[in-house]
Amino acid sequence: MHPPELRQHFASDNYAGICPEALHWLLQANASGHQPAYGDDGWTHRVSDRLRDLFQTDCDVYFVFNGTAANSLALAAMCQSYHAVICTPVAHIETDECGCPEFFSGGSKLLITEAESAQARRGKLTPEAIDFLATKRSDIHSPKPKVVSITQATELGTVYSVEEVCAIAAMAKRHHLKLHMDGARFANAVATLGCHPSDITWRAGVDVLCFGGTKNGLPVGEAVVFFDRELSADFAWRVKQAGQLASKMRFISAPWLGMLENDNWLRHARHANAMAQRLYAAIHEVPGVRVMHPPEANAVFAHLPRAVIDILHGQGWRFYEFIADGGCRLMCAWDTTPESVDAFAADLTAACTAQA
Amino acid sequence: MHPPELRQHFASDNYAGICPEALHWLLQANASGHQPAYGDDGWTHRVSDRLRDLFQTDCDVYFVFNGTAANSLALAAMCQSYHAVICTPVAHIETDECGCPEFFSGGSKLLITEAESAQARRGKLTPEAIDFLATKRSDIHSPKPKVVSITQATELGTVYSVEEVCAIAAMAKRHHLKLHMDGARFANAVATLGCHPSDITWRAGVDVLCFGGTKNGLPVGEAVVFFDRELSADFAWRVKQAGQLASKMRFISAPWLGMLENDNWLRHARHANAMAQRLYAAIHEVPGVRVMHPPEANAVFAHLPRAVIDILHGQGWRFYEFIADGGCRLMCAWDTTPESVDAFAADLTAACTAQA
């Protein structure tokens, strides 16, 4: 009667379910009887405070349903329709949000950096690229740059260092641009860096962070964290108007308690990252496999022979091809098992060997 | 450590938690391991089929996060920015969505009917009112009417009969207007009417139904049901662009299984309706209480003396005042207990008596 369970796969970290700690607090929230709606409940207040504690600063926190909305609402709060957002060609807001940033902002344009440099090939924005786009046009026939958006960890599985974010923030500031961080896999980045979450956000010059929860183990929901609280003026109205205000908010917010207590969010991220390292170690020297770069977060990007891809797909393994010219994307989740990694690596090795 | 449980209250049916049947399937969905994202999973397909079975027709079904989005996306699919939607002055889309219909449609205007007639005072649209607004202006300086929107059950706790909806649909058709039904409390209406859900929707001429799940016992999520499938062309893109596509969709869809199996959705609605009747019976003859009209769904609307309101609020009872000139709104949920109704009625009676 149930849908058949997928063989564990490497398609996306959002194929995974709810982690036990998040589920625990979802059930607790449900057991608390009637609660005020629209976020005016004790659970939501408590989680917001926990997030402020986590970041060690008095930031504004809002919960929305998904990353599409989190990023697009944050960007809309940072720019008008005739403004522009600087980002990479592989930025998720550019490639996979079906124009939601443009829709929510009423037409803001994304200014895309060149894809040529070494950093760009690793999915990263550079201060130089920002400088170029921020000064390329100043006439009114082109949208005025207003925001820089970076993804941490990037869409290509790399991670900006604290120094890199600081340098980006400095260049953004120099051009009076705000700095947005798409943190769909923020946990994986922090796990890799080993820094305090504040070090890679507001202490590095980030104005707004979209803190991803779903890929880290939540059922639904992301947090928009405004370190620059001037940018969140009337943001509650914006969230409501955009259809992103949950009536039974506690079921969106309470599960975060499970992520935040005992640093479970980092523990899950570390595990996913470790699985990516395990996978990398197992396949990067296999003949026929060309890994783009060593994984820094929870994904391995590799070019595989066509025939190998077909064999693996035929065996029931799932993963995406052609992600941002990075070849095949092999993504690990909070619950990816070593056994699954090993089985996949074995099948991959066998297929490559057969092809050779 | 938990937020204090509210004394059972009458503020809103969205203060209630998740009903057991929905929770059961949420947990089952989580136990099914990895599943494809974005609705391409077995749970979502199964629930969609169940909804088609329920309505006995080949409708298109989409799941979104809340009623704000469901209604606003449905309306946007039915009209362009320079079109207009005819509705009552108490329509939720007019009074409580913070302009989301206008935002999602890019500027469509709501044309509001007069609030004077007997039907209007009960929150209902009439064919005459539609006829008037549909023909009042035909010049290009005024948005062209394109859609009629009715709420079933209404915001004032009344229910349109099948004949009433048919008459509205006929007038809409006469003016080439599409018919949208805001069914945030659709279950309560069907429970009252005792008709088949198809009788009050597509068989009566409804083009699109927003079928509310949250107020009926779900944690989060509503279904947009297109009976006119031409209207849903490319709707999946619209949902994605508007930030309403859940990545872990199964947690939005699977709980519907619990609502639909064994007609639990109707059982819960009948219970909530019965609690409203119980409350009505207990208070409508209390001196000082002026009930607007006998409840037809799950709410009682009554004018209460100011002092009585203050006393009840002081005792911890929660309910809204000044809803659409209907006075105090006393709303019952799927889990409102008879004891809670009786206790509230007793406190209300005592307060009124003390005042007299």
Added chain:
Amino acid sequence: MHPPELRQHFASDNYAGICPEALHWLLQANASGHQPAYGDDGWTHRVSDRLRDLFQTDCDVYFVFNGTAANSLALAAMCQSYHAVICTPVAHIETDECGCPEFFSGGSKLLITEAESAQARRGKLTPEAIDFLATKRSDIHSPKPKVVSITQATELGTVYSVEEVCAIAAMAKRHHLKLHMDGARFANAVATLGCHPSDITWRAGVDVLCFGGTKNGLPVGEAVVFFDRELSADFAWRVKQAGQLASKMRFISAPWLGMLENDNWLRHARHANAMAQRLYAAIHEVPGVRVMHPPEANAVFAHLPRAVIDILHGQGWRFYEFIADGGCRLMCAWDTTPESVDAFAADLTAACTAQA
């Protein structure tokens, strides 16, 4: 070969042509050879300076194509999509812009005052009405009031006194609302008041004025004048993005020179106003005619017997019926002749007499 000239009529002041002074400078601008586009020409700079001189302050001036755009862009600059604009039920932005304010702002809602009070029946907003709407709702389910919009002269041919505008501005300020003035017939209002144009604008607390040129004798174009220059940040980009930036701008701007020199704008307005007074004097005591109120600008609003309307229309006279419950609108233009007024009054009197 030409379209037949209309018998002089009273339908609208935008049926009139270009006044000689405006035409003179249009031709001069054309005779000046090649000129830079998009407003970077000497004509546009000169006219902008003249407008600053006129208002005796360092305001920001932008030229757009029509009043629809002027008002809607100004309002969009003053509020976000989830904000609201307070105005009267007869405000042109509410009744005759086909939702352009909502479209340009991305969904801002107009909050409409009640139509009951004596002032409201004369088309005017009151401080009390603003106070009521500004405080009626403060929850996030309703758009947050951000702007007050008044029309000067009003859509019903009345004129706000300096004191009235000051009182409105004070109430607006008290609620942190900005004050917008739709000045499609600003000239007629100033002509009536006999005050300095600064007295009824920024000195009275107006933040942005849309200064109408077309109805006053220009071929095309209005000026948006920002007295609060913070509101005009990046407004040039907004104008461009909204399709309101003329490439050959000098043909929009230069004709203003003709209006401004020698106070021609006031002379034309005084003439139109005088024609309305002449018409009023000639008809307000005719049996069957019920004038709404003595004209204060360039229009008379009167209820006429159905048969009389039909007779006059049959004679080729043009005017609108049913304007904002004000009955027939008889509008005078900068070039309406006394002979035309007298002929119309005679026909009207004859028709009424025949009916009596």
Added chain:
Amino acid sequence: MHPPELRQHFASDNYAGICPEALHWLLQANASGHQPAYGDDGWTHRVSDRLRDLFQTDCDVYFVFNGTAANSLALAAMCQSYHAVICTPVAHIETDECGCPEFFSGGSKLLITEAESAQARRGKLTPEAIDFLATKRSDIHSPKPKVVSITQATELGTVYSVEEVCAIAAMAKRHHLKLHMDGARFANAVATLGCHPSDITWRAGVDVLCFGGTKNGLPVGEAVVFFDRELSADFAWRVKQAGQLASKMRFISAPWLGMLENDNWLRHARHANAMAQRLYAAIHEVPGVRVMHPPEANAVFAHLPRAVIDILHGQGWRFYEFIADGGCRLMCAWDTTPESVDAFAADLTAACTAQA
């Protein structure tokens, strides 16, 4: 007292004034006394009929204020916010409209073709490029392609042949895409091709043409011509809502009579084209000058030495650099004189010689 006349220059064809024939009819329209507003006048009807005659088909014609609006409204009529428009990287709608297409459509994304092929370097779209982008993505995370937009003549001064447009239209049709033609310089293209205007538009498969008037000698205004009349359903409301409906419409429409009678529009275009040929002949063999390609319309694109550019600018010559990697753009207008061309060529030659 007048702004100083520019030395004749090569910056843009919109630096030129009103051609005598257009001015003649503007003055005639003004001499016709009062006329109905908003396009319900005889002038506008007559010009619309003339345009239908010109194109030999029963198309729908609308007049708007500028090319930004014409293109953006046409595109918005052809796609929803979650749809995409395929165009070249040098398309004016992409590079110089400040996001108006995105703004008017509520977020439609432009899908930009690669800039590598020989055709692309000449500013042209190819069937292959359309095929690639139309099939690259079909998932709901990317906007669905709906329209192909080509510019005729292109932004790089080239002209699509009838065969090229037919091939593009066929590929568009194969993918169920509509075909839009940005005809800001349509006259110059037709003058070059020597074909009938219908041959390069609807007979070649174009659905909507934005027919430029301003660059061809009008003061203000463009025509949007719908050959596919289903696409213009309710377009009048769209125009009004977008602030593009002129009240004194006759001053926008009547000047077109001057363009259309005696094929003046083609005569002016032929002249401008001839001036570009004259300029090309005079400079393309000058040492240091590297002309991109022989001119096909009214502009020459050439790379010039930095020092030469500076010298010419210092002499008062105006032209744009860095247009779409095409180097300096030398644009001729309907009134560019041979003397001006010769003088510029002489100065250019002298500067190059001095540099050599």
